[in-house]
Amino acid sequence: MNPQKRFKIFEVLSKATPHPTTELIYQTPFQLLIAVILSAQATDKSVNKATLLLFNKASNAKQLAQMQLSDIESCIKTIGLYKPKAKNILETAKIIHVKFKGEVPHDRLSLEALPGVGRKTANVILNTIFNEPAIAVDTHIFRISNRINIAPGENVLQVEKKLMKVTPKEFLKDAHHLLILHGRYICTARLPKCSSCVINDLCEYKKKLLIKKK
Secondary structure, three states, X not given: OOHHHHHHHHHHHHHHOOOOOOOOOOOOHHXXXXXXXXXXXXXXXXXXXXXXXXXXXXXXXXXXXXXXXXXXXXXXXXXXXXXXXXXXXXXHHHHHHHHOOOOOOOOHHXXXXXXOOOHHHHXXXXXXXXXXXXXXXXXXXXXXXXXXXXXXXXXXXXXHHXXXXXXXXXXXXXXXHHHHHHHHHOOOOOOOOHHHOOOOOOOOHHHHHHHHHO
């Protein structure tokens, strides 16, 4: 895909969604961090239901660090892998409360050192909270990056690095949310909604299908 087409794709997506952001519900950076940890292999909708219960009991690092593990599990038990996630967010809360005085750290190394926080979660925090040009490649972004040929790669790290390299600077800050929302609602896994896609005329998905048929 040439740079001109990539620019046009992001331009069109940006016009269709002028203020892209996460669908996780939070009031503070700490709450978003906890929500993102919980969101692994879970939908934002299910996470929002669980965090509503959790944050009503503990809205900050200090309060969460003082909770019993069983009480945390009770709040998030509707989410997959809730037991290890409960342990991770409890330990993360303790570290942030003691080491960072309740504030979410602003650097990748400190973020990735927290229990339950990997590169993808760190990228979400760096982008959403600190407005850094980071792209967290989840299943949606990985799928459409390969499907429409905007930044194909064999694994999430390859796709992330390629997206960071080829995404026009004007759209780097919003690229993560533009792509994830497009993948979540339009360029879906099983039946992509091509007829209602705003970048249908720019997408190379049909071209790839024709090549496969040949």
